[in-house]
Amino acid sequence: MPSFDIVSKTELEEVDNALANMTREMSQRYDFKGSQAKIERKEAEITIHADDDLKLKQMHELFQGHLARRKIDAGAIDYKTVEKAAGQSVRQKAVVRQGIDKDVAKRLVKEIKDGKFKVQVAIQGDELRVTGKKRDDLQAVIEYVKGLPIEQPLQYVNFRD
Secondary structure (H helix, E strand, C coil), X not given: CCEEEEECCCCHHHHHHHHHXXXXXXXXXXXXXXXXXEEEEECCEEEEEECCHHHHHHHHHHHHHHHHHCCCCHHHEEXXXXXXXXXXXXXEEEEECCCXXXXXXXXXXXXXXXXXXXEEEEEECCEEEXXXXXXXXXXXHHHHHHCCCCCCCCEEEEEEC
């Protein structure tokens, strides 16, 4: 029986490369000279330190640009609220999304079932397994899910006949 998996994975090595390129560019830019701005990653959590809100906004734009160059979808980063630090400086945490969370998975299952496809969808941890009798049904599901407004980047892997 043909099947495939819907997953959401982000290569942390590519995120590291984007961060390294961003740090290099920040060290060369005039508007960041003498600034205490920095960005660092621990596991799947990124911490952005900036002197003020303007620098934070510039760092966001730089980060998004470097992620796009490394072919990482901007939706893979989940930004938390901005926190005030010492003086005017600000700090913001961001999380690299790995896996499909329960709410999005349930919504995807509901959308696929409402689409009246002849497939079965099962939630397996942080991914979805879609099985059907025909390969064409599975391809139709992939096209349908690609058209849905989901903020998280999805990949379609493990296609088996």
